[in-house]
Structure formats: structure tokens, C-alpha cells
Amino acid sequence: MATVTLKGIKKVYDNKVTAVHDFDLEIADKEFIVLVGPSGCGKSTTLRMVAGLEDISAGDLYIGDRRVNDVEPKDRDIAMVFQSYALYPHMTVYDNMAFALKLRKMPKDEIDRRVKEAAAILDITQYLDRKPKALSGGQRQRVAIGRAIVREPQVFLMDEPLSNLDAKLRNQMRAEIIKLRQRIDTTFIYVTHDQTEAMTLGDRIVIMKDGFIQQIGTPQEVFDEPTNMFVAGFIGTPQMNFFDGKVVKKGDGYELHTHGAVMELTKAAQEKLKAQNITEKDVTVGIRPEHVHLAEASKATLGAKVDVSEMMGSEIYLHVDADGKDVVLRIPSTELPSEWRAGIPYGTQIAFTFPPELLHLFDPETEKNILL
Amino acid sequence: MRRSSMSKALVRRETISGYLFLLPSLIFFVGFVVYPMIMCVYTSFFDATMGKDRQDIFIGLQNYKDLFKDPAFLKALKNTLVIVIVSVPVTCAFSLWVSSAIYKMRGPIRSAFRCIFYLPVVTGSVAVTVVWKWMYNNYYGIFNYIGKGLGIIEKNINWLGDERFALGCIILILLTTSVGQPIVLYVSALGNVDNSLVEAAQVDGANDLQVFWKIKWPQIMPTTLYIMVITTINSFQCFALIQLLTSGGPNHSTDTIMYYIYYQAFKLYHYGYGNAMGVILAIIIAIFSAVQFKLAKADTSY
Numbered sequence: 001m002a003t004v005t006l007k008g009i010k011k012v013y014d015n016k017v018t019a020v021h022d023f024d025l026e027i028a029d030k031e032f033i034v035l036v037g038p039s040g041c042g043k044s045t046t047l048r049m050v051a052g053l054e055d056i057s058a059g060d061l062y063i064g065d066r067r068v069n070d071v072e073p074k075d076r077d078i079a080m081v082f083q084s085y086a087l088y089p090h091m092t093v094y095d096n097m098a099f100a101l102k103l104r105k106m107p108k109d110e111i112d113r114r115v116k117e118a119a120a121i122l123d124i125t126q127y128l129d130r131k132p133k134a135l136s137g138g139q140r141q142r143v144a145i146g147r148a149i150v151r152e153p154q155v156f157l158m159d160e161p162l163s164n165l166d167a168k169l170r171n172q173m174r175a176e177i178i179k180l181r182q183r184i185d186t187t188f189i190y191v192t193h194d195q196t197e198a199m200t201l202g203d204r205i206v207i208m209k210d211g212f213i214q215q216i217g218t219p220q221e222v223f224d225e226p227t228n229m230f231v232a233g234f235i236g237t238p239q240m241n242f243f244d245g246k247v248v249k250k251g252d253g254y255e256l257h258t259h260g261a262v263m264e265l266t267k268a269a270q271e272k273l274k275a276q277n278i279t280e281k282d283v284t285v286g287i288r289p290e291h292v293h294l295a296e297a298s299k300a301t302l303g304a305k306v307d308v309s310e311m312m313g314s315e316i317y318l319h320v321d322a323d324g325k326d327v328v329l330r331i332p333s334t335e336l337p338s339e340w341r342a343g344i345p346y347g348t349q350i351a352f353t354f355p356p357e358l359l360h361l362f363d364p365e366t367e368k369n370i371l372l
Numbered sequence: 373m374r375r376s377s378m379s380k381a382l383v384r385r386e387t388i389s390g391y392l393f394l395l396p397s398l399i400f401f402v403g404f405v406v407y408p409m410i411m412c413v414y415t416s417f418f419d420a421t422m423g424k425d426r427q428d429i430f431i432g433l434q435n436y437k438d439l440f441k442d443p444a445f446l447k448a449l450k451n452t453l454v455i456v457i458v459s460v461p462v463t464c465a466f467s468l469w470v471s472s473a474i475y476k477m478r479g480p481i482r483s484a485f486r487c488i489f490y491l492p493v494v495t496g497s498v499a500v501t502v503v504w505k506w507m508y509n510n511y512y513g514i515f516n517y518i519g520k521g522l523g524i525i526e527k528n529i530n531w532l533g534d535e536r537f538a539l540g541c542i543i544l545i546l547l548t549t550s551v552g553q554p555i556v557l558y559v560s561a562l563g564n565v566d567n568s569l570v571e572a573a574q575v576d577g578a579n580d581l582q583v584f585w586k587i588k589w590p591q592i593m594p595t596t597l598y599i600m601v602i603t604t605i606n607s608f609q610c611f612a613l614i615q616l617l618t619s620g621g622p623n624h625s626t627d628t629i630m631y632y633i634y635y636q637a638f639k640l641y642h643y644g645y646g647n648a649m650g651v652i653l654a655i656i657i658a659i660f661s662a663v664q665f666k667l668a669k670a671d672t673s674y
Contacts, residue, residue, distance in 0.1 A: 053571050074577040086568035090590040099586075100576035147576070 002077075002154040002187055003029050004050065008059035011045050011211075019045045021211045023059070032181055032188040034202035036195060037234075042211040043191045044159055050189060051080050051157050063154060074103075079148035080157040083164065085140045087132035087147070093119075094128040097147045118146040121183065138169045145177075149184055158190045162197065174200060195235050199223070207231050229284065229367040232360055238289045238317060238328045240360075243302075245285040247273060247361065254278075256361075258285050259323045261302045266356045272371050283370065286360035289317070289330035297351035302327075304350055309343040318344060320352075327352075412647045420644035428644070435648035445649065448620075448627035451539055455628065456607040456660070458543050459550065463603045464596065467551045471558030472584070486556055493552035501616040504545050508532050532618055535625040542613055542626055550606055554599040561595035562588065597668035601661050608657050629653045 009023040020042040027033050035043040048054040050061065052073035061069050068076050079100075087096050094115055101111045119125045122142040132140055141161065148156060161177075162170045174197060181188060181201075192198055198205045199219045207214040207222060207230075215227045226232035232240045245258030247265070254270045256263045265273070273281075295301050304322035316336065318329040329352060333341055344350070361370050391398075416435055418428040439445050467489075474485045492500055507514045508531040519525040531541050565588050573587045611630040614620055620627040620635065627635075629649060637646030 051571075051575055053574070073571075073574040074579065078575060080572070080575045082568050082572060084566070084568050086566070086572035088569060088572075088587060088590075090593075099573070099578075103577045103582060147572075151576075 002064040003027060003062070004155055004187060004189065005062040006046075006050070006059065007062075009046065009049060009056055009061060010058040011042070011049060011054060012057040019211050020049070023213060025206060025213070025216065027187060027189065030185055030187055032190065032201060032203045033206060034190045034192060034198040034204075035206045035208060036192055036198035036202075037208035037214075039193060040210075041208040043193075043206075043208050046208075047080075047157055047159055047189060047191045050155070051078055052076050077154045078157055079151040079153035079155075080159065081144045081148050081161045083160040085132075085144040085164075087140055087143055089132055092129055092131055093124065093135070093143050093146075096132065096143055097150050100147070100151050114150045114152075115146075118150045121149070121180070122146045137165055138173065141165060141173060145180070149180070152184075153186065155187045155189065156184075158188065160192055161190075162192070163194070177201060195237070199235065205235075207234060209234075225369070225372060226286075226360065227369050227372060229286065229362045229369075232286050232362070232369070236288055238330065240286045240288050241292070241327045242362075243285040243287075243322075243325060243327075244364070245283050245361075247278060247281050247283055249273075249279045256283075256285065256356075256359075259302045259325070261300055261353070263300050263353070263359075264356050269356070269361070269371050276370065281370075282364055284362040284364045284367075286362060287354045287358065289328040291358040292327070292329045292331075292352050292354050293335070294329070294331065295351055295353045298353075301351040301353040304352065306344050306346060306348040306350060308346075311343050316340075316343065318350075320350065322352075412650050415644050416648035416651050418644045420647070421641050431644070435645050436652070438645065439648055439652065444624050444627060445629075445632060447624045448629050448632040451624075451626060452608060452610070452628045452630075454539060455543055455546065455610055456604055459546055459607045460600060460603045462547060463550050463554060464599055466547070467554035467558055467599070468596075470551070471555050471562055472588075474555075475559045475562040482559065486559060489555045490552040492549045497549070497612045498616060500545070500549060501613060504541075505532070505617060508541055533622055535622050538618055538622060538626045542610070542617065545613055545617075546607065546610055550603055554603065557595050557599060558592065561592040565591045593668055597664060600664050600668070604660050604664065605657055608653060608660075 004025075004027040006023050006025045006027075009020060010018070011020040012018045023042075023046055025033070035046060037043050045054060049056050050063075052068070052071065056069050060067055063076060063078070088099065091099065097115045097118060098111050101114060106114075115128070116125070119128055122145060124139060124142050124146060127135060127139060127143075132143065135143065141164075144161070158177075162173050165173060178201060190197075190201055198207075202219060204216060204218055205222050206216050209230050215222055215231045217225070222231055222235050226235065229242065233242075243258045245256055247254050247256055254265050254273050256265055297303060302322050304320035304327060306318060307321050307326070308319040310317040310319070311333075313333075315330055315332050318331060320327050320329060336344075362368060363370050415428065417430060417432055419431050419434075420428045470485070470489065474482050477485070506512075510516070510528055510530040510533065513531070515531060516525070516528045519529070520527075529537065531537050569587050569591070570583055573583045578586060609630050610628050611634065614626055614628055614631040615634070618626045620631050630653070633646045633649045633653070636642045636649065
């Protein structure tokens with residue numbers, strides 16, 4: 001249990017490639033932080049720097065009050081779960097879990113107690129005598145977690161621990177990690193490329209791209225108030241829709257023109273635009289598929305032609321062609337007229353709109369959210 | 373029914389073509405390995421001379437009985453065992469040490485080291501031996517020169533001609549020619565150890581030494597086993613060095629079984645006697661290898 005502080009952490013590899021740029025983050029005691037981003041964004045490198053497996057090129061790393069830049073991994077009091085699990089193949093499950101404790105010269109009965117306790121939590125007691133080779137992927141995963149929890153470390157690091165599991169097992173293990181977290185209550189840093197894992201597990205999420213932090217926030221914050229188009233597109237499935245549009249000052253307020261539709265903006269949004277002294281500006285409009293709904297054609301709606309309709313059971317994913325732009329709508333099947341419940345035929349003309357309080361406006365050049 | 377009979381024909385055809393592909397090497401193997409082996413065992417029960425008017429006389433186990441009363445054979449056996457017992461652990465330990473020092477180095481440097489240690493393996497043994505013979509020379513050898521220069525020895529030593537030193541000198545040469553392959557094997561085995569295991573151990577609190585002995589060493593155990601077996605076999609069969617340097621002298625102090633077999637069979641034409649020794653040597657090597665497998669197997673089963 002400890003805070004972890006990263007101050008201006010930077011990683012430059014020998015070949016002059018910078019993997020992580022000025023990473024600043026303060027992780028509170030017992031917080032669950034998720035680093036998320038596409039591959040190559042520097043999230044694993046950051047985690048490995050915290051673990052001490054990569055040198056820190058610049059900046060300061062603190063675990064608790066101790067600066068640990070030059071402290072060996074073994075002396076950092078951290079535990080790590082690897083993507084490949086990295087179980088020692090020549091040791092039994094029991095020995096794998098006891099390894100770190102034996103190195104610490106812990107009394108035998110204490111080791112035994114901790115290993116058995118962890119095994120019970122993870123439901124792997126019956127496999128303690130087996131070698132990792134004789135276990136399934138999910139069981140190996142549990143052993144890897146078990147090896148980390150017997151340590152009772154200050155910080156728990158997990159590097160894409162679920163990415164080698166199949167979809168069903170992944171959902172199950174995700175739930176177990178949430179349970180486990182409540183049980184062992186320590187500081188977690190969790191790396192993943194899966195935004196669902198990030199949203200469901202994290203107290204706060206750090207979204208990274210190309211070595212830069214894009215946004216740090218609670219799942220709710222990054223979902224509702226994405227700082228830029230990358231975050232907006234990365235969080236949420238299906239992806240947020242983006243349209244070209246234009247905000248135009250009209251009288252004391254603003255209205256939004258997009259693909260022939262003219263929409264009102266909320267008071268708050270208009271205040272923000274006014275504060276930036278905008279009279280007329282090209283914008284990118286972002287709206288999540290679940291916030292789009294079908295409507296009678298009017299001045300405030302966009303017209304589109306149905307391309308594909310995917311019946312998901314409780315809802316329909318509707319891919320439509322609006323003025324040459326592919327847009328996805330997520331519509332609860334209960335809101336559909338009965339003749340469309342099974343799917344909407346190809347080529348059907350529809351009209352849709354979205355509520356002004358749920359749309360996002362981005363600067364097309366900087367891609368930044370201009371309503372924040 | 374039809375289908376299964378067809379597939380049977382197919383299987384037969386595949387079997388036949390399989391054997392046809394095998395045939396060339398099979399002929400060589402049977403003609404030059406299996407047949408001589410059988411002949412070796414067979415003639416070891418005869419007083420075989422393989423002379424022009426050969427009249428091999430069946431003498432049962434007499435050759436074997438004689439062997440263990442022959443002081444020269446017992447000496448050769450002892451020398452051979454000394455060579456094996458010294459050179460196998462030294463070769464393994466030295467090559468492991470060198471490999472673990474060089475396997476993390478950059479490509480070209482690592483290759484240079486591998487090349488240096490592998491050179492004696494690919495250099496003709498005659499050339500190697502000539503150089504060593506020159507270095508050991510009583511009058512102008514470099515060992516005497518350095519030894520005297522540093523004040524370690526008082527006067528020139530006839531390294532190969534002195535019973536006290538001759539076998540040690542042979543072992544030293546044998547080591548230089550036998551570490552090459554183990555080093556190459558160890559370098560690649562160490563390079564193949566999954567790095568995440570090493571990292572996991574570091575995070576678990578292991579220092580470099582513990583990482584090596586508790587993680588890497590078990591991982592390279594199969595390679596160690598292989599190296600031990602080939603080094604044992606090579607050491608048991610040490611022959612060319614003896615033949616070229618000392619011919620077993622002085623006073624049989626560098627006789628090995630391999631050399632003594634050659635001496636009995638091709639110098640004295642005691643083929644049956646020589647073959648009996650060959651059988652004994654094969655049995656000893658088999659026992660040693662089996663023991664090594666057994667010991668290492670306990671560690672490598674995962």
C-alpha cells in the first residue's frame with residue numbers, strides 16, 4: 001500500500017526513439033489506475049519503468065516517499081503479473097507462488113499459510129502440485145496472480161494480464177479481478193489496450209497515444225468529457241461518430257450547421273464559444289452511436305440511407321450512409337416500430353438527430369474539444 | 373470397404389517410398405556401422421589376427437579375462453577415467469562461464485568470441501598438435517620460457533616426456549578443442565531463455581546469482597545434459613592427440629583405452645583382444661551416458 005508518483009518520466013531508447021514523453025501522474029494509495037492505449041503508445045514501457053525493468057531516461061519516480069529511479073526491481077516491493085504469465089516451468093504451482101517468499105527467507109509455515117490462502121482465494125488449491133505445463137490458460141493466469149498476491153506488495157502491476165485468454169474467460173477473469181481488488185485493497189497499475197477493461201476496472205484511466213498522455217480521468221469523465229478526438233474515438237463501442245460542421249454566431253447565441261441540418265446548442269456550450277470570441281468556425285461534431293436517435297425529417301435532422309442493420313438482441317446497430325459519411329446508430333429495439341424490429345431493409349431512407357447536450361465539438365485542426 | 377482397402381494400398385506405397393528414400397543412408401549405416409559393430413563383438417571372442425591365412429580360434433571370454441590382468445590396459449583405463457573426470461566438469465563449467473559472460477554482448481563481439489573458441493574445433497588436429505608440441509618443447513617451448521621468466525620453474529621441464537606432467541598436458545590440449553561446441557550451444561541456450569521469466573524473478577526479489585541458478589540453470593539443463601554426454605564420449609575416445617604427441621609414453625603414462633586398442637590391433641595385430649577392449653569401452657560409455665541422463669532427467673522434466 002503506497003502512493004506512486006511519476007514526475008516528468010521520460011523513456012528514450014538507445015536508437016533515439018522516445019517511447020514515453022514527460023509522463024506526470026500521481027497515484028493515490030489503494031487507487032486502481034489503468035493505462036490504456038493502442039499498441040506502441042508507451043503504456044507497457046511506463047509500467048516496466050515503475051517495475052524497474054526499464055531504465056528511466058529522465059524524471060523522478062517515487063513509491064511512497066522513496067525515490068526509486070535507481071532501486072533494483074527486487075527492492076521496490078512491487079509484484080507484477082506478466083502478459084505471458086512468465087510462470088517458472090520447472091517449478092510446481094506451489095513453488096512458483098512460494099518463490100518470492102523463499103527468497104525473502106520467510107519462515108516455512110508462514111510461506112505455507114500465505115500460499116494456501118492465495119490458492120484458496122483463486123480457487124487453485126487442487127493444482128498446487130502441478131507444473132504450469134499441465135494447466136489451462138485460465139488456471140495459469142490465476143497462478144500468475146497468486147504469485148503476485150502472496151507477496152502482499154505495496155504496488156501491484158499488471159501488464160495486459162487478460163489478453164491471452166479467450167473472450168468468455170476474459171470477462172470472467174475481469175470480474176474476478178474486481179473482486180480480488182476489493183479483497184486485497186492495494187495500489188494497482190493495470191495496462192491494457194482494451195477500453196472495456198479500462199472502463200470497468202479503473203478508478204482512473206490514463207489514455208495514452210504515441211508516448212503522450214491524452215487524458216487522465218475517471219471512466220465517467222473520459223466518457224462524458226473527452227479532451228480530444230482520439231480519446232472520444234478510443235473510449236466507447238461502437239466508436240463515436242464524427243461529422244464536419246460549422247458553428248455560426250446568430251444574434252446573441254450560436255447554432256450548429258452540419259450536413260444540411262441546423263441545430264441549437266446548449267446554453268453552456270454557447271457560453272464557451274462566446275468566451276472564445278468565435279463568430280464562425282469549422283468544427284468536427286462528435287456524437288456517440290447510443291445518443292443518436294431516429295426522428296421525423298425536419299430542419300434539425302440529417303438524412304441517411306440504411307447500409308447494414310445488425311440485430312444484437314436488445315438493440316440494433318444501424319450503419320447508415322449520411323451524405324457519403326458512414327454513421328453508426330445504436331437503437332434499443334423497443335424504440336423501433338414493430339416492422340423494423342427484425343432489422344431495417346437496405347436502402348431505407350431515415351432521418352436522425354441528437355440532443356445538443358450530448359454532442360461534442362472538436363477543433364478540426366488541433367482535434368481538441370472546444371467545449372471544455 | 374473399398375475406401376479402406378484403397379487407403380491401405382496408399383499406406384503401403386508411402387511406406388515403400390519412405391524406405392527407398394532411406395535406402396542410401398541405410399546401406400552406409402548398415403555396411404559401415406552396424407556390420408562392423410557386430411563383427412567387433414563377434415571377433416572379441418576369438419583369438420583373431422586377421423592375417424593372410426587367418427585361422428581365428430574361438431577362445432570364449434579369454435580376451436576379456438586377459439584384459440583385466442593386463443597392467444597396460446588397467447593403466448590406460450585409469451588414464452582415460454582421469455581424462456573424463458577432469459575434462460567433463462571443467463569443459464562444462466568453463467564453457468558455461470564464458471557463454472554467460474558473452475551471450476549478452478552485441479552481435480559482432482559475441483560472434484568474435486564464439487569464433488575464437490570454436491577455432492580449435494575446426495582447425496585440423498594435426499595442426500593444433502604441432503603448435504602445442506612446439507609450445508611444450510623441452511628446449512625452446514614457450515611454457516618453459518615463461519615459467520622460467522616468472523621464476524615458477526627453475527630449469528626446463530620436458531613436459532610431454534615427464535610422467536608427472538604428460539597426462540595433464542594432454543588434458544589441457546583436449547580442453548581447448550572441446551570447449552568450442554559447448555560454448556556455441558550454451559550461448560544459444562542462454563539466449564533462448566524466456567526473458568520474461570528472468571524479469572519475473574527479478575521482480576520476485578532474486579539477485580543476479582539467484583536468477584542464474586534458480587531460473588536460467590534449470591532452463592538450460594537439456595543443453596547441459598547434451599554437452600556432458602558429448603564431452604564424455606569425446607574424452608573417452610581421446611586418441612589423435614596421444615597418437616601424435618606421445619604414443620602413450622612415457623611408460624604408458626598417457627595411454628588411453630582408445631590408443632591402446634589401436635596399439636594392440638594395428639601394431640601388434642591382436643584384433644580379437646583389441647575388439648574386446650572396444651566392447652568394454654562401449655559399455656563404459658553407455659553406462660556413463662545413462663547415469664548422466666538419469667541424473668539430469670530428474671531436473672529437466674517439465
